[in-house]
Amino acid sequence: MDTTTITSYLQTIALEYGIKILGAFILFMVGRWVIHVIINIIRRALTKRAVDLTLQQYVASIVTVTLNILLVIAILAQFGVQTTSFAAIIASAGLAIGLAWGGLLANFAAGAFLLILRPFKVGEVISGGGTTGLVEEIGLFTTTIMQPDGVRAFVGNNKLFGDNILNLSATPHRRVDRTMQLAGGVNVDDAIARVKAALATTPGVLETPAPEVWVVDFSMAGPVLAVRPYCKPSDYWSVYSNTNDVIRRVAAEAGYPAPENAVVVRQR
Numbered sequence: 001m002d003t004t005t006i007t008s009y010l011q012t013i014a015l016e017y018g019i020k021i022l023g024a025f026i027l028f029m030v031g032r033w034v035i036h037v038i039i040n041i042i043r044r045a046l047t048k049r050a051v052d053l054t055l056q057q058y059v060a061s062i063v064t065v066t067l068n069i070l071l072v073i074a075i076l077a078q079f080g081v082q083t084t085s086f087a088a089i090i091a092s093a094g095l096a097i098g099l100a101w102g103g104l105l106a107n108f109a110a111g112a113f114l115l116i117l118r119p120f121k122v123g124e125v126i127s128g129g130g131t132t133g134l135v136e137e138i139g140l141f142t143t144t145i146m147q148p149d150g151v152r153a154f155v156g157n158n159k160l161f162g163d164n165i166l167n168l169s170a171t172p173h174r175r176v177d178r179t180m181q182l183a184g185g186v187n188v189d190d191a192i193a194r195v196k197a198a199l200a201t202t203p204g205v206l207e208t209p210a211p212e213v214w215v216v217d218f219s220m221a222g223p224v225l226a227v228r229p230y231c232k233p234s235d236y237w238s239v240y241s242n243t244n245d246v247i248r249r250v251a252a253e254a255g256y257p258a259p260e261n262a263v264v265v266r267q268r
Contacts, residue, residue: 027071027074027075028075035067035068035071038063038067042063043056046059053121053122053123057139058111058138058139062140065140107141107142107156107157107158108140108141109158110156110157111138111140111143111157114138114143119167120135120170121135122136122137123135123169124169124170125233126145126166126168126169127165127166127168128155128160128163128165128166129155129156129160130155130159131147132145132168133145133146138157139157141156141157143155143160168233169233173209173231173233174230174231174232174233174236175230176228176229176236176239176240177228178227179217179225180195180224180225180227180247180251181219181222181225182221182222182223182224182225182256182259183221183222183256183257183258183259183260184223184262185222185257186223186257191225191254192225194253195213195247196211198249199213199246202229202242202243202246203242204232205230205243206230206232208230209230211227211228211229211230212226212229213225213226213227213228220263227247229243
């Protein structure tokens with residue numbers, strides 16, 4: 001075989017695979033665009049039927065993964081790969097991966113149960129799986145939670161589903177629990193009246209249920225007041241901060257002495 005024949009053969013192979021690569025690239029771009037269009041159509045259809053946002057995102061995730069797998073199979077078919085054999089390989093690999101990575105299947109099943117039982121929805125604040133924050137997405141395998149400090153956490157659905165879940169947004173109000181340490185000589189009734197009056201004018205504090213202020217304990221320094229205003233779930237942290245300011249301001253304006261542990265020693 002001379003050089004001319006080899007060059008001609010290489011050119012033919014390069015042209016053949018170049019066309020296939022170009023076709024695969026075009027197919028990929030068009031396929032991704034079609035997937036994007038289909039997902040948007042599904043989202044609009046679900047939104048039009050008032051389907052919950054949590055279910056919308058879950059369905060969109062399943063459809064996206066499925067369509068991308070089909071796209072990969074179609075691209076491989078461009079290079080002459082038998083799709084039937086490839087499907088069998090995927091099925092066998094899926095079985096092997098399923099046996100080896102049972103945790104992924106558990107997370108997938110837990111995600112489905114989270115949608116069916118609906119202990120929380122996207123946009124609600126929850127505490128579970130060792131994380132507290134705003135639910136951004138319930139995915140196929142993980143739930144995305146934005147924590148109050150701005151850190152995005154990805155919690156496995158199975159861990160979340162297997163833990164106690166506190167839905168902090170499910171009720172119309174939340175209670176803020178704070179305490180106020182008083183000195184031994186302070187008039188307790190006067191302090192309670194002052195704190196209640198200050199809470200009544202604090203932004204975010206609800207009139208109903210009314211704020212609760214009462215003696216919850218006694219320490220060596222004196223009585224301890226429980227200061228418990230109620231607020232909307234979305235106002236929790238602002239009311240929490242304002243309640244601390246109320247305690248500080250009331251003590252300063254009333255001139256209460258700083259609490260000190262008192263120890264009386266008698267010598268005989």
